[in-house]
Amino acid sequence: xxxxxNSIRRSLLVTSAIVLSTALTAPAAxxxxxxxxxxxxxxxxxxxxDSSATASADPSKSSSKKPKDSKSSKGSKxxxxxxxxxxxxxxxxxxxxxxxxASGVPVLPKGLSxxxxxxxxAESGEVLAAHNAxxxxxxxxxxxxxxxxTLLPKWPSSTEHEVxxxxxxxxxxxxxxxxxxxxxxxxxxxxxxxxxxRSGNDAVxxxxxMNGGVENTVAEMNEHAEELQAxxxxxxxxxxxxxxxxxSSAYDLTLIARSGLQKKDFREYASTVRADFPGETRKNxxxxxxxxxxxxxxxxxxLSGDYDIPVYQGIAGVKNGNTTExxxxxxxxxxxxxxxxxxTVMNPEKKEGNQVYKETAKLFDWGFEAAGKVDPVGxxxxxxxxxxxxxxxxxxxxxxxxxxxxxEGALGAADGRPVASAAAxxxxxxxxxxxxxxxxxxxxxxxxxxxxxxxWPLPDLVRRRPRP
Numbered sequence: 001x002x003x004x005x006n007s008i009r010r011s012l013l014v015t016s017a018i019v020l021s022t023a024l025t026a027p028a029a030x031x032x033x034x035x036x037x038x039x040x041x042x043x044x045x046x047x048x049x050d051s052s053a054t055a056s057a058d059p060s061k062s063s064s065k066k067p068k069d070s071k072s073s074k075g076s077k078x079x080x081x082x083x084x085x086x087x088x089x090x091x092x093x094x095x096x097x098x099x100x101x102a103s104g105v106p107v108l109p110k111g112l113s114x115x116x117x118x119x120x121x122a123e124s125g126e127v128l129a130a131h132n133a134x135x136x137x138x139x140x141x142x143x144x145x146x147x148x149x150t151l152l153p154k155w156p157s158s159t160e161h162e163v164x165x166x167x168x169x170x171x172x173x174x175x176x177x178x179x180x181x182x183x184x185x186x187x188x189x190x191x192x193x194x195x196x197x198r199s200g201n202d203a204v205x206x207x208x209x210m211n212g213g214v215e216n217t218v219a220e221m222n223e224h225a226e227e228l229q230a231x232x233x234x235x236x237x238x239x240x241x242x243x244x245x246x247x248s249s250a251y252d253l254t255l256i257a258r259s260g261l262q263k264k265d266f267r268e269y270a271s272t273v274r275a276d277f278p279g280e281t282r283k284n285x286x287x288x289x290x291x292x293x294x295x296x297x298x299x300x301x302x303l304s305g306d307y308d309i310p311v312y313q314g315i316a317g318v319k320n321g322n323t324t325e326x327x328x329x330x331x332x333x334x335x336x337x338x339x340x341x342x343x344t345v346m347n348p349e350k351k352e353g354n355q356v357y358k359e360t361a362k363l364f365d366w367g368f369e370a371a372g373k374v375d376p377v378g379x380x381x382x383x384x385x386x387x388x389x390x391x392x393x394x395x396x397x398x399x400x401x402x403x404x405x406x407x408e409g410a411l412g413a414a415d416g417r418p419v420a421s422a423a424a425x426x427x428x429x430x431x432x433x434x435x436x437x438x439x440x441x442x443x444x445x446x447x448x449x450x451x452x453x454x455x456w457p458l459p460d461l462v463r464r465r466p467r468p
Contacts (some may be wrong), residue, residue: 045450049409074126078115084134086231088251089378092133094241096154099129104379109362111458116250117359121260122333124342126376126410127369130250133378136232139248139348140321141199143178143240146233148269149260149376150224151211157189157265168202168211172241175201178296181280188465190278199321204239214238229381230255255380257318257342262420270317270333270343273298301357302332309354310427312361318342320356328356341367 079095099108105404108129116132127133163184171177178193178200180186186206194203208217217238217411225233236243248256260266276293284290287437298304300320302312314334327347334341343363348355380386 010437016229017045017466038434050297062417072370080115080132080135080317084132085249085251087134087229087231088105088127088381092127092130092251095132095135097129097131098133100377102373105374106366106369108397109366112359112409113350113355114345114347114359116346117252118250118342118344119372119382120254120258120342121364121376123384124263125258125380127378127380128341128370128374128376129363134232134249135346136247136325137329138241138242138246138247138323139233139240139253139346140323140329141231141248142253142321142344143235143238143251143316143385144195144199144204144321145256145260145331146221146225146230146235146318147204147206147207147217147238147240147264148192149256149263150221150264151191151207152260152263154211155188157187157192157249159188160185160204161188161191161210163206164209167206169205170214171201171205171235175239175241177202177333178277179294180206180278182293184281186278187434192265192269193272193275193277193296196319197272197275197296198422199299199319201239201241208238212336225256228383229387240321240323240326242323242352250321250346251380253329253344253346254342255332257333257344258380259383260318270319271303273304300330300332301336301354302330304358305384306357308355309357311362312357312364322356330356330360332360332364336368341371343367353397357377433465 029093036351082094082095086095099105101107111133116135116137117132118130119128121128123190139214158429162181163180165182175198178195178198178199180191180194180202190206191203191207192202205214208214209215211220214237218235221235221238222233225235230248232247232249233252233256234245234247236246240246260270274295274297277296277431279292279294281289281291298317300317301309303317312332312334314336316333316335318331318333323339327466329344329346331342331344334343341364343360345363347355347362348359352358360446372468
């Protein structure tokens with residue numbers, strides 16, 4: 001992928017370990033205004049049409065980050081606040097649609113009804129267009145991206161855990177479940193498949209129990225959100241189940257997805273179409289204990305398809321959600337012709353089937369056509385530690401929070417290779433993953449430009465198998 005004008009092309013091998021090795025504990029380079037006090041939305045009950053988390057949270061669970069300004073997203077008369085965060089650029093703090101429609105730039109698609117959405121280049125971090133990007137809304141199960149990004153490094157995938165009854169305590173009524181049973185043993189790999197494919201709140205609760213409990217996990221998620229500069233985000237329930245004071249924004253969910261995509265296992269789980277999941281241990285007719293598996297499929301309809309929506313070309317994840325308070329939410333990543341885009345859509349007011357995916361697909365189509373033609377309206381900021389590393393001696397000082405950054409070089413693959421391929425894939429052995437490892441070669445990225453321009457590029461998303 002060619003870099004924009006005036007880019008600085010100092011190549012180096014970038015891995016997540018290198019990013020972490022540059023981490024410094026320092027004040028944020030960008031800061032959002034403190035949320036104004038306001039009445040919080042009350043928990044509500046409901047059911048999920050797409051197997052995402054549903055309804056209200058367990059009120060007994062607390063957060064180290066106190067909820068503020070969580071106004072209800074329900075009701076057709078809801079409007080974005082007059083003042084919103086300007087993290088990523090001043091234009092992103094404005095209500096309404098922000099896009100630079102100059103000559104040659106395609107017009108935005110018709111029929112968009114989402115309360116908030118964003119289209120961003122996943123590698124350069126440029127925000128191509130946005131609508132109420134920092135509006136704090138209930139996130140539903142898209143919040144599981146933050147849960148995964150926080151906890152994935154904790155255990156090897158082969159780690160086994162026997163589920164205790166207390167592990168499943170506090171799951172909200174109507175929650176989406178993958179089917180975990182008490183006294184059965186699961187690997188961490190099994191549990192993450194349950195989180196990503198079926199949006200299983202039971203899988204989330206088991207992993208949270210392994211992590212010291214829900215309260216500790218919520219505190220770690222809030223801490224990680226602050227490190228990512230996802231400052232609109234307040235976590236109360238780790239599974240995204242509707243909870244008083246729990247909010248995020250299209251901007252934050254996009255930041256979180258971009259962070260998760262730095263991790264190979266996150267990319268693989270998020271792009272898995274189908275997998276075998278362990279069932280319950282039973283005795284056969286001969287009295288022998290057996291444990292069969294059953295197939296689970298990804299509820300991300302741009303990845304798995306549905307009766308009224310095809311698989312989106314180049315889709316590689318990420319996460320969907322649907323609750324009473326949040327409505328339908330979705331963050332997706334896709335690649336076409338060497339360009340990788342992130343799109344987040346929150347709560348379409350049109351309540352037609354799969355509307356959140358249809359609007360996402362329209363925005364992907366627009367983004368791929370507009371990329372390279374449209375001037376950005378803002379940027380996805382890097383984590384605090386990475387931003388601070390970029391401000392160290394040897395990196396040019398940049399004006400934080402300004403739309404478009406310095407304009408000196410968003411990053412792509414140094415050799416112009418795409419970071420993901422076209423069609424999502426099915427797989428053998430019950431696991432259909434859209435990301436197939438073809439050599440384990442990381443792409444060489446222009447790390448020097450990253451330091452100068454506060455960019456946080458994606459590693460190689462690896463080549464993906466075509467569908468059979």
